[in-house]
Ligand SMILES: Nc1ncnc2c1ncn2[C@@H]1O[C@H](COP(=O)(O)OP(=O)(O)O)[C@@H](O)[C@H]1O
């Protein structure tokens with residue numbers, strides 16, 4: 039209920055502001071809605087949202103898989119940690135824009151370059167989080183698994199993974215937030231479809247209703263995915279904790 | 284099956300590189316069917332010794348021989364259950380071969396039947412210990428290791444668990460090694476007592492109790508305790 043009121047206040051504020059500054063600079067809500075409907079009818083909205091979502095999914099999966107594996111390895115093996123650390127610091131401090139531009143220069147304006155660039159931006163934080171999680175693994179439980187001769191796979195699945203799960207969830211959450219932002223930049227700079235590309239087009243044409251139409255649709259998709267996928271996952275992995283009380 | 288250990292030293296090194304001796308000279312041997320008791324003051328190195336004997340710690344001076352295929356069931360000083368698995372799953376994960384009959388029998392003896400589907404965080408320390416004990420026995424061990432299984436339980440609970448341990452040990456021929464710093468528990472459960480000095484632990488003497496556990500009367504137990512007390516162990 040409170041949320042609804044809050045959204046209504048936002049809409050009203052927007053409307054009043056558009057009356058004050060003039061519809062050319064800030065179109066009123068109905069104009070943006072009309073732009074959304076037009077794009078939806080032509081199918082372009084869904085095509086572009088789909089292209090962006092596909093890029094997000096692929097780069098997210100890539101970064102999470104690699105990040106978890108590398109983070110686990112660096113957390114377990116001293117040598118790997120010492121060798122990997124300088125790379126990690128470099129990647130952490132490299133601006134996203136630099137990675138994207140370099141990827142396009144080296145690999146061309148291709149899908150692979152875009153997805154790789156997005157994944158590389160997310161990778162170091164996933165590695166750091168998972169390394170942290172691996173370092174926090176309880177050695178007492180490792181010993182238990184050793185004494186009772188758990189096979190490797192079983193020990194990983196039943197002893198290690200449940201301890202890492204909260205860290206995986208944290209990395210997923212922060213990583214997704216990062217990817218939502220970066221994917222648009224990558225599309226703006228080097229792709230010919232996707233939400234970022236359309237926003238670039240709207241910017242060049244000064245078509246503000248179109249710009250807002252894509253921005254808001256995208257934000258809505260992000261919101262739905264966060265609440266429908268990410269939050270339930272977080273609850274699920276820490277379910278056994280809630281029974282502690 | 285037989286356990287032979289000749290340990291001549293074990294030290295931990297701290298971050299500053301200083302050596303911290305935990306074990307001195309400890310020699311012990313134990314045969315299948317026997318219950319050995321490591322008895323010594325708190326902090327003398329008993330848990331450290333168990334980690335060496337179980338093969339968890341290979342960084343020591345000396346030699347331990349134990350059949351390599353020996354199945355080990357261990358009750359650590361803390362229960363070390365997986366918090367995200369139920370009591371039953373904790374046991375089945377460690378002992379995939381355990382059948383329902385065996386499991387029920389264990390739960391019966393240890394009075395755990397009502398707690399099968401509980402999670403470790405829902406258990407008291409006494410219950411968690413019993414689950415750890417059930418897990419160790421469910422693997423049908425050749426070598427059972429119990430690290431202070433009766434510590435920090437109130438007297439009545441400790442006595443009951445001691446009785447349960449005695450029953451379970453009687454039910455299977457295996458090598459059992461138990462750690463305690465309670466002389467009464469040592470005398471009631473053990474066949475061979477290994478008396479250890481304060482840290483760094485040195486084997487002071489070995490004391491065999493010939494009378495079978497079940498035949499030991501209160502008078503026998505008192506007599507053995509008096510005998511051992513005369514050795515004035517704490518001051519050696
Ligand atoms: N991993 C470790 N690193 C450094 N010192 C340790 C470690 N584990 C145990 N110690 C030290 O070794 C000594 C013996 O410990 P422990 O074997 O647990 O004693 P006990 O089981 O007889 O009470 C203690 O002084 C303890 O502080």
Ligand SMILES: [Mg+2]
Nearest residue numbers: 329330331360
């Ligand atoms: Mg101990």
